[in-house]
Amino acid sequence: MVLPDPEPAGTPTGASAGPVVERLAEARRRVRAAAEAAGRDPAEVRILLATKTMPPEVIAQALAAGATLIGENRVQEVLAKADALAGFPHTMHFIGHLQSNKVNQLLPHIQCLQTLDSVDLIGRLQSRLESAARNLDVFIQVNVSGEQTKSGIAPADAREMVEAVAAAPRLRLRGFMTIGLNSPDRDAIRRGYRALATIRDRAADEQWPGAQDAVELSMGMSGDFADAIAEGATIVRLGSAVFGPRPAR
Template identity: 35%
Template sequence: MTEQEKKELQERVKSVIERVNNAAVQAGRDPSEITLVAATKMNDAERVQAAIEAGIRVCGENRVQELQEKYEQNAYDGADLQFIGTLQTNKVKYLIGKVSLIQSVGSVHLGEAIAKEAEKRGVCQDILLEVNIGREAAKSGLPPEELHDAIVKLSAKRSLHIRGLMAIPPVAD
């Protein structure tokens, strides 16, 4: 990464942070209540570190293998790391202990797999339940009518902490 690229990245990060802060103030919110999560997919470890140096405090990765590679390169040092992608149960073991939050828990089965692995490691994993609010076939997540039962089942797991919900609404005009 060239010095010019680093400078451009710093300017872009600064601009985004300023826009988020201004939007928060306009909405009557305290900017410190807003968490900017930078999706770091398809960026190498050097670029991720440059973004952190520029002011990014939370990185979101959506591919387990990419997260593992960058994690081993210390790419996320100095920032919080969250998983924001679709997660298969057989890959849960690669995230527990590395990420502070798994944002895409779209089934009770996946939540139970996370709880089991977290319990093995003696940690409590923060999660967001993903809800398919638009009932779109191309999107994952719990159907809204299953949300209550999922919360009841998963909140009983000592090794899970449901922090909230995550949803991506359908595209609208």
């Protein structure tokens, strides 16, 4: 069973709390409410803080308030923030597209890669992990929307990809990840999330080799996480819901 980020009894609220702490508390309430509305146990859903463009001192406010799971989209940001965040207990997931030539730089700083999307990348990771004598949790990224601007494998290729991960003993498949359809059509967005849940469930029901621990579904962001939770998300990736609007680039 997955566990939610702890919400310490002493978490400040009201006028004495900073905006990040207040928004984190509100995000937790909204995630719990969405899970309960879907008839699910709120303990089944974790919040991953999407920290792209956020400076370490802002991220540290959320970590000090009890958040433990964060995700970065860019290798250079992982490297730039690593020292400043080292004093705060946390788990780092990489949630952006990973180029093979960045693997060596990234691996020492992450505990999970959520965007595994090619056999070539599997080979590169396996080789580097073998040299380092360590393992890595991974999610397979699936492009359920079919949008050409999004990374991820086609749903039809999911079984082949699972079997490729199973052949790499240093990789531990923990689940599947997707980025929702960019559309105002909530029904269409939910169909995509339902498709990812179907892949996860088929992998379990049909006992795909290597999928025995692939129970997680990372899907849903600040604008649509309630729909993702209704379709089975176990991790929702929240950025602006906690940190506010990102600064203009």
